[in-house]
Amino acid sequence: MAGVGSHAARIGLVRFAGEVPYAPALALQDAIASSVKKGSLPSLLISLQHKPCFTLGKRGKLDDVLARDEEAKCDGVEVVRSNRGGEVTYHGPGQVVVYPIVNLRTIKFGPRKYVETLEDAVVHTVAEMGLSARGRVPGATGVWIGDRKVAAIGVRISGGVATHGVALNVDPDLSKFRDIVPCGITDREVTSVWRELGGRGPTAEEIGDRLLRRLAALLGSPGGGFSPLSPPEMGEVEGFARRVAPGASFSVE
Numbered sequence: 001m002a003g004v005g006s007h008a009a010r011i012g013l014v015r016f017a018g019e020v021p022y023a024p025a026l027a028l029q030d031a032i033a034s035s036v037k038k039g040s041l042p043s044l045l046i047s048l049q050h051k052p053c054f055t056l057g058k059r060g061k062l063d064d065v066l067a068r069d070e071e072a073k074c075d076g077v078e079v080v081r082s083n084r085g086g087e088v089t090y091h092g093p094g095q096v097v098v099y100p101i102v103n104l105r106t107i108k109f110g111p112r113k114y115v116e117t118l119e120d121a122v123v124h125t126v127a128e129m130g131l132s133a134r135g136r137v138p139g140a141t142g143v144w145i146g147d148r149k150v151a152a153i154g155v156r157i158s159g160g161v162a163t164h165g166v167a168l169n170v171d172p173d174l175s176k177f178r179d180i181v182p183c184g185i186t187d188r189e190v191t192s193v194w195r196e197l198g199g200r201g202p203t204a205e206e207i208g209d210r211l212l213r214r215l216a217a218l219l220g221s222p223g224g225g226f227s228p229l230s231p232p233e234m235g236e237v238e239g240f241a242r243r244v245a246p247g248a249s250f251s252v253e
Contacts, residue, residue: 009107009220010042010227013212014237017249019051019093022080024245029163031240032101037159041233043106045215045226046099047208050091052176054079057086057154065179077176084164086141086154090179094172094192096208098165100215105160107220115153118166119143121214122151125168128210131196140188143168148191168211170194170204226253 014028025048035041054065054077065079065088077090091097104114119135122143126133133145135153143151151168169192177190194201201207216226229237229252237252 011216011221012042012044012229013226013253014044014046015251016048020048020248021051022053027244028240029099029101033161033163036101036103036161043102045212047212048097049093050097052077052092054090055082056088057082057084084154084156089152090176092172094170094204096168096170096204096211098211100165102162104162111157114162117218118153121211121218122168124214125211145196148189150191170207
């Protein structure tokens with residue numbers, strides 16, 4: 001079902017297997033966003049898990065990465081700059097990352113409505129597992145279970161096209177968040193779906209599929225599903241992916 005007040009939009013899916021370094025994923029977003037702006041590609045969701053890294057958003061300070069060494073690494077984990085909004089966060093295995101490359105003008109979404117839609121998708125997804133979460137927390141970004149942050153959200157909007165997106169903690173190494181001041185927050189914890197469930201739960205891949213379906217529906221995809229790309233569109237996306245992430249395993253749906 002399309003999101004309330006939205007316009008129907010074609011949405012495709014690019015799904016990566018394994019762990020993807022941050023820099024190639026950023027380059028892929030930029031390449032796809034350029035084509036979405038030109039109209040040669042529809043909106044796309046990129047789904048992946050990253051190799052361990054700390055990322056600094058536009059407001060991120062290197063001082064918020066604790067105990068880093070002279071090579072700008074922390075506990076052996078690379079620290080990289082990003083053009084997304086927000087401050088410092090961690091990405092790694094066990095964390096579902098979805099980068100919607102979305103033409104907001106097509107679906108008639110403003111920035112606030114778009115960010116709230118990302119929050120809602122996470123809230124609905126974890127509710128399927130019996131967890132009560134919320135977004136729109138005054139003075140705090142992301143999605144929260146009680147006073148514990150379960151998902152980070154950071155976006156960039158340029159020319160009406162959104163990049164970056166949401167990182168949902170399913171079962172990452174939560175100790176990595178103690179190496180940073182996550183999103184500028186010093187007085188609250190970071191949590192995960194598995195931790196809140198008291199142990200094991202659905203896999204990151206299973207939860208990622210649920211999140212993707214929720215996002216597609218809330219962003220106005222007809223029937224809440226994904227639209228198959230035409231052969232030229234598929235070739236364009238595959239070309240981008242092979243160029244920026246050679247050797248990576250992925251599918252275009």
